[in-house]
Amino acid sequence: GESVGLHLPTLSVQEGDNSIINCAYSNSASDYFIWYKQESGKGPQFIIDIRSNMDKRQGQRVTVLLNKTVKHLSLQIAATQPGDSAVYFCAENIRPGAGSYQLTFGKGTKLSVIP
Amino acid sequence: DTAVSQTPKYLVTQMGNDKSIKCEQNLGHDTMYWYKQDSKKFLKIMFSYNNKELIINETVPNRFSPKSPDKAHLNLHINSLELGDSAVYFCASSQEGGGTDEKLFFGSGTQLSVL
Numbered sequence: 643g644e645s646v647g648l649h650l651p652t653l654s655v656q657e658g659d660n661s662i663i664n665c666a667y668s669n670s671a672s673d674y675f676i677w678y679k680q681e682s683g684k685g686p687q688f689i690i691d692i693r694s695n696m697d698k699r700q701g702q703r704v705t706v707l708l709n710k711t712v713k714h715l716s717l718q719i720a721a722t723q724p725g726d727s728a729v730y731f732c733a734e735n736i737r738p739g740a741g742s743y744q745l746t747f748g749k750g751t752k753l754s755v756i757p
Numbered sequence: 758d759t760a761v762s763q764t765p766k767y768l769v770t771q772m773g774n775d776k777s778i779k780c781e782q783n784l785g786h787d788t789m790y791w792y793k794q795d796s797k798k799f800l801k802i803m804f805s806y807n808n809k810e811l812i813i814n815e816t817v818p819n820r821f822s823p824k825s826p827d828k829a830h831l832n833l834h835i836n837s838l839e840l841g842d843s844a845v846y847f848c849a850s851s852q853e854g855g856g857t858d859e860k861l862f863f864g865s866g867t868q869l870s871v872l
Contacts, residue, residue: 650797650798685761685847686861686863688860693858735857747799749797749799750799752798
């Protein structure tokens with residue numbers, strides 16, 4: 643199940659099941675999005691990206707879905723494995739004013755895989 | 758042959774001290790960044806440098822001073838450390854910086870604890 647509150651949202655999934663991690667982004671003008679995975683004690687690692695002219699992109703065991711109408715992004719992980727346990731971040735490329743684009747991160751969701 | 762490396766991994770120090778964190782990337786990227794991650798895992802950009810030139814400087818106390826001797830290095834110096842500076846600091850790099858579809862590559866982080 644998923645819990646949201648003052649703490650980092652956590653999603654607990656049985657090994658072998660599919661996981662869906664959701665993210666709401668802020669800027670309707672954002673045109674590029676990335677999902678990152680951060681394992682304990684490590685830096686965020688690129689998983690998959692999607693441009694705003696697409697609504698779905700697939701990688702190896704991962705799929706990203708983009709719904710621009712409601713500004714929603716999701717990451718689907720097929721056949722979740724213990725090694726998928728990590729904190730997952732969505733990030734959007736925002737251009738504040740006339741400046742350069744900068745990657746802005748969402749709050750993160752902790753995925754715990756139950757063996 | 759780590760792509761983005763930062764040192765030290767852990768830094769424990771007293772309030773009021775001055776400390777530095779070093780970062781180097783061997784990816785040939787033009788842009789480097791510093792991000793701060795708080796206890797709730799929220800990642801926030803602090804600075805970015807493109808080819809030794811400051812591009813982004815978010816609202817960060819001027820006790821924090823980034824220094825880029827060349828485009829492969831971006832060090833972070835912090836004066837008069839405060840308790841609230843305790844966090845994990847991540848260095849990152851990207852190919853060009855400021856573009857619409859920039860992927861960031863992160864170091865493994867420096868956990869700073871101010872006592």
